[in-house]
Amino acid sequence: xxxxxxxLFTGVSIGAVLLLIALGLxxxxxxxxxxxxxxxxxxxxxxxxxxxxxxxxxxxxxSLLIALPIAFxxxxxxxxxxxxxxIRRLYARPLDTLLxxxxxxxxxQQAARDIFGAPNVQTRAPDxxxxxxxxxxxxxxxxxxxxxxxLAALAVVALTVVLRxxxxxRRIRAVVQNRDLAAVSxxxxxxxxxxxxxxxxxxxxxxxxxxxxxxxxxxxxxxxVIIDAFLVVVxxxxxxxxxxxxxxxxxxxxxxxxxxxxTVSVAKVLVFVAIVAFxxxxxxxxxxxRTRSMA
Amino acid sequence: xxxxxxxRTGALLIAVALALTACGSxxxxxxxxxxxxxxxxxxxxxxxxxxxxxxxxxxxSEVTVRDSIKLAVEEINASGGVLGKKLEPISExxxxxxxxxxxxxxxxxxxxxxxxxxxxxxxxxxKAVKPVFEENKALLFYPVQYEGLEQSPYIFYTGATTNxxxxxxxxxxxxxxxxxxxxxxSDYVFPRTANKIIKAYAAAxxxxxxxxxxxxxxxTEFGTIVNxxxxxxxxxxxxxxxxxxxxxxxxxxxSAGLTAATMPVVSVSxxxxxxxSIGTQYLADQLTAWNYYQTTPGAANEKFVxxxxxxxxxxxxxxxxxxxxYVSVYLWKAMVEKAGxxxxxxxxxxxxxxxxxxxxxxxxxxxxxxxxxxxxRIGKVGGDGLITEVWNSGSPVKPDPYxxxxxxxTGLS
Numbered sequence: 007x008x009x010x011x012x013x014l015f016t017g018v019s020i021g022a023v024l025l026l027i028a029l030g031l032x033x034x035x036x037x038x039x040x041x042x043x044x045x046x047x048x049x050x051x052x053x054x055x056x057x058x059x060x061x062x063x064x065x066x067x068x069s070l071l072i073a074l075p076i077a078f079x080x081x082x083x084x085x086x087x088x089x090x091x092x093i094r095r096l097y098a099r100p101l102d103t104l105l106x107x108x109x110x111x112x113x114x115q116q117a118a119r120d121i122f123g124a125p126n127v128q129t130r131a132p133d134x135x136x137x138x139x140x141x142x143x144x145x146x147x148x149x150x151x152x153x154x155x156x157l158a159a160l161a162v163v164a165l166t167v168v169l170r171x172x173x174x175x176r177r178i179r180a181v182v183q184n185r186d187l188a189a190v191s192x193x194x195x196x197x198x199x200x201x202x203x204x205x206x207x208x209x210x211x212x213x214x215x216x217x218x219x220x221x222x223x224x225x226x227x228x229x230x231v232i233i234d235a236f237l238v239v240v241x242x243x244x245x246x247x248x249x250x251x252x253x254x255x256x257x258x259x260x261x262x263x264x265x266x267x268x269t270v271s272v273a274k275v276l277v278f279v280a281i282v283a284f285x286x287x288x289x290x291x292x293x294x295x296r297t298r299s300m301a
Numbered sequence: 302x303x304x305x306x307x308x309r310t311g312a313l314l315i316a317v318a319l320a321l322t323a324c325g326s327x328x329x330x331x332x333x334x335x336x337x338x339x340x341x342x343x344x345x346x347x348x349x350x351x352x353x354x355x356x357x358x359x360x361x362s363e364v365t366v367r368d369s370i371k372l373a374v375e376e377i378n379a380s381g382g383v384l385g386k387k388l389e390p391i392s393e394x395x396x397x398x399x400x401x402x403x404x405x406x407x408x409x410x411x412x413x414x415x416x417x418x419x420x421x422x423x424x425x426x427x428k429a430v431k432p433v434f435e436e437n438k439a440l441l442f443y444p445v446q447y448e449g450l451e452q453s454p455y456i457f458y459t460g461a462t463t464n465x466x467x468x469x470x471x472x473x474x475x476x477x478x479x480x481x482x483x484x485x486x487s488d489y490v491f492p493r494t495a496n497k498i499i500k501a502y503a504a505a506x507x508x509x510x511x512x513x514x515x516x517x518x519x520x521t522e523f524g525t526i527v528n529x530x531x532x533x534x535x536x537x538x539x540x541x542x543x544x545x546x547x548x549x550x551x552x553x554x555x556s557a558g559l560t561a562a563t564m565p566v567v568s569v570s571x572x573x574x575x576x577x578s579i580g581t582q583y584l585a586d587q588l589t590a591w592n593y594y595q596t597t598p599g600a601a602n603e604k605f606v607x608x609x610x611x612x613x614x615x616x617x618x619x620x621x622x623x624x625x626x627y628v629s630v631y632l633w634k635a636m637v638e639k640a641g642x643x644x645x646x647x648x649x650x651x652x653x654x655x656x657x658x659x660x661x662x663x664x665x666x667x668x669x670x671x672x673x674x675x676x677x678r679i680g681k682v683g684g685d686g687l688i689t690e691v692w693n694s695g696s697p698v699k700p701d702p703y704x705x706x707x708x709x710x711t712g713l714s
Contacts, residue, residue, distance in 0.1 A: 009528070009532055012528050012532075013525065013528060016524035016525055016528055019524065020522060020524060023522075124360055124361050124364070125361045125574065125577070125578050126361075126545065126548060126578035126579075127578065128577070128578055128579065128580035128582075129580075130580070130582055131552075131582070135556075136555055136556055136582070137556070137558075138556055138557065138558050140558070144531070144532065146557060146558050148553075148556035148557055148558075149556065150552075150556050151524075151556070219552065220521070220522075220549060220552055220553070221521035221522075221545070221548055221549040221552065222521065222545040222548035222549065222578065224545065224578075226358070230519060230521060230545075261522075261525075262524060262525050265525040265526075266525055266528070266529065269514065269515060270488075270514070270515065270516045270517060270520060270522075270525070270526070271488060271515070271517055273525075274517070
């Protein structure tokens with residue numbers, strides 16, 4: 007019984023990680039339709055922000071909380087720069103966007119290697135986050151996982167509020183649903199695109215901060231997670247936040263439950279099989295977005 | 302332009318792109334050659350080949366090995382070279398891609414006509430170049446601990462084989478009363494072979510193996526594996542994970558409330574360089590099994606550490622594979638001088654009994670297996686990121702790649 011509970015917790019926390027890395031993508035890929043292969047490198051930028059910050063202010067202390075807004079700004083700024091310089095010229099050409107952003111991703115990886123060195127760097131986690139909450143002797147909930155869970159929940163709520171209740175959110179949705187009509191109605195679509203990209207990329211930076219608690223911080227950390235991120239967004243239904251949330255937690259739980267009784271590789275294969283089968287059944291993903299511009 | 306079809310095409314494109322990245326390895330067929338290439342030793346200099354991954358996932362580790370080989374070559378040149386000839390290092394990039402290793406080995410042997418090649422790290426790369434060296438009758442010096450069960454006539458193994466690293470590691474655990482063990486490893490040839498040996502050892506030595514788990518190379522999600530380890534209530538963990546996975550594993554391990562005091566982890570792939578990138582916060586007091594640490598006492602090691610830091614930076618640690626690579630160049634020099642010739646057959650014939658005062662202590666070549674006698678050392682990770690020895694085998698252990706001297710190991714090879 008304890009095993010099932012602790013595996014469920016692990017599954018939910020894997021889901022939270024998946025959600026955090028996919029959230030930004032659900033905005034830029036999901037809402038705007040831009041295939042940004044450099045999204046993983048924005049995650050990397052967020053993680054390196056923690057590293058640099060800890061060089062400046064010694065000691066872990068509050069560095070992680072301070073890093074969150076800074077990483078959001080840094081990754082967001084990188085996203086805006088990418089959108090402004092390259093992507094906005096390629097909105098009608100998805101294949102070119104894919105290749106160009108892939109190139110950008112390689113450049114950013116190499117830049118990280120040149121600036122920070124090829125080996126992984128280490129950051130210190132605040133002491134409060136390296137411990138755990140002991141429920142019974144066998145059932146402990148680790149603080150870093152709880153923190154990531156809270157962070158993911160917060161990010162989803164914040165994003166939902168922005169999209170649903172602010173004028174920026176209304177504009178984003180208007181542009182997504184019918185770009186031409188939005189433009190005719192006086193919405194500056196270019197500016198809205200840039201802001202959407204800022205938020206989406208910024209969320210990648212936040213995910214990067216969270217990942218420093220779990221895994222290695224190195225030039226290739228972004229490529230390790232980008233596949234999973236696209237998977238979540240595609241299976242969740244492109245353009246739907248709700249879909250991404252459900253799919254992230256479903257995949258995390260499925261992965262951890264299968265993995266416990268088999269092996270990592272078998273679990274990965276079965277999860278992929280499940281996704282393929284699911285997409286056969288619902289090629290459009292869990293939810294679909296109704297737009298007027300049906301091709 | 303924001304049509305559904307566009308998005309679907311996009312998703313398809315991503316799938317294709319990801320598939321391409323996943324199988325980006327080349328297939329390189331080696332043309333078989335009938336005659337062995339002969340090293341060019343006619344001039345004032347003799348070329349030696351350095352074959353390491355300078356790019357790709359293995360670069361982190363292999364660049365340090367390349368650096369220490371270069372250091373040894375420079376030192377040898379400064380003291381007059383080998384048989385009066387200066388060494389000219391030719392460095393090739395194996396790019397963490399096994400067919401590339403084979404191509405570059407062929408190039409070093411046939412085009413550059415080097416006298417010997419130093420390098421390779423992963424067993425996969427060694428297995429890829431092995432036929433090339435055997436066909437061309439050329440010499441490879443391989444500096445990394447490996448899974449044993451191999452003995453090529455054209456490879457000298459200067460890293461530990463299993464009875465010089467894994468078996469002493471198990472002996473140490475047994476002597477500490479840690480007799481129930483959980484095995485965690487990366488999913489490739491080294492950990493799987495190592496664990497086969499560990500299981501045979503356990504069966505014969507009254508140890509119980511409570512579980513065995515493999516994570517794909519590069520995997521960074523260890524929640525479930527750590528849960529399984531914890532639930533098993535093992536007294537120790539034997540860790541054969543490689544690369545980035547170690548970082549994620551130890552972070553998870555610590556946050557699950559497991560420590561070196563409650564359940565120590567013995568690692569065979571974590572040296573000083575890796576300690577630095579995982580973080581001492583997560584590794585404190587955990588155990589490692591090697592033949593050399595930066596802190597190993599002795600004049601030879603002081604000289605090596607000083608020279609390495611002077612050349613590459615004071616913050617650069619020295620580690621076991623680096624030391625084994627450094628030693629391999631000196632051993633080759635001693636063999637050539639004993640043979641009085643650069644000719645491969647003569648060098649090989651002269652190999653038995655050649656010794657060198659290495660940073661790890663005296664090492665001696667065992668001509669029969671072409672491995673070397675090495676002292677086994679168990680170390681503990683300290684707060685400063687260095688590893689200090691807690692136990693050693695007393696004298697150099699005779700290499701036994703097929704574990705013929707161990708009754709429990711019959712049937713493994």
